[in-house]
Amino acid sequence: MVTTDSIRRSSARIAxxxxxxxxxxxxxxxxxxSIFFIVLGIADAVENYLISSGFLKRYDAINVGKLRYLAIVVDSEDAMQINKALKLLQWxxxxxxxxxxLYDSEGVLKKSKEIILERLSCAKLYEEGDEKSVLDSKTMIIEFTSQSDGKEALVRAANLLLKRLRSLGENQEEKIFTEAQMTEALKAVGSGGPEPDLLLVYGPARCHLGFPAWRLRYTEIVHMGPLDSMKYGSLLKSIYNFTLVRQNYGK
Structure with missing residues (x-):
């Protein structure tokens, strides 16, 4: 009996x-x-400090002219921190x-655009056609948009295309609309807008959070983390890395 119990206990230990x-x-x-990410975080913090302090000289001369249009996507909860958004714009x-x-899905920043423009004296509001003179401007031009703007734009553009479709009559071949015609329709309803060269996402999600997809055909997208923990060194590094990228748009 004892032998049987010993065998059972041994079997249980082995199991x-x-x-x-x-x-x-x-x-x-x-x-x-965990250790890897801790080391990575420390290295990132040290690099941000060195960039912000000017110790890494390669970041002193950035070809900002290559970055014609920059889009900032902010999570709606983070967008409530207007002071943080102002600090980012000042940088x-x-x-x-x-x-x-400036984009957030619920339009928090758009509702605060008067405050932002008032406190940021070196900036003015974007208007249709401003992109032609942006590079020669001495002030920053800021565009405010939200997810509702994109939805309304699609509805207006779809209605415009539908009217054109009805005017074509029975010509079936011309009832297939191209990407260029869709872009033209969006511009016609005043919602085309320039295509950002670089899009920086501030928030927990690694996506564009509903930013108009038709404006992101050739856009570089970089996730920056929460707006609350934004760093000047990280911002400068992202813009610097973009200026080193060679973009091939095809023929």
Missing amino acids: QMPSFALSVLWFLIHLVI LTDIGVKHVC
Whole structure:
């Protein structure tokens, strides 16, 4: 009887060994990954400090002229921090960015545009056609937009295309609209807008959060993390890296 109980206990211990080994392995993997991200965070913080302090000289001379239009996408909860948004815009002014599009899905920044423009004396509101003189402007031009603007634009453009479709009569071949015609329709209803060269996303999500997709055909997208923890060095690095990218648009 004693022998049988010993065998059962030994069998139970052996059965538990794979589970224990997996737990140890999982703990070690988790520990290694945690240490990796801690080291990565420290390295990033040191790099941001060096960039902000001017120790890394390669960031002193950025070809900002290559960045014609910059889009900033902010999570709607982060967008309520107007002071943070103002600080970000002031950084962009110091860097020399001429045209900025501010976007959040619920239009929080758009509702506060009077406050932003009042407190940022070196900026003016974007108007249709301003993109032709942006590079020669001494002030920053700011465009405010939200998800509702994109939806309304699609509805107006669709109605315009529908009217054109009805005017074509029975000509089936011409009832297929091209991308160029859709772009023309969006511009006709006043919602074309310039296509950003670079889009910076501030928020937890790694996506454009509903920014008009028809304006992102050739846009570089970079996730910057929460607006609350934004860093000047990180902003400068993202713009610098963009200026080094060679974009091929095809023929």
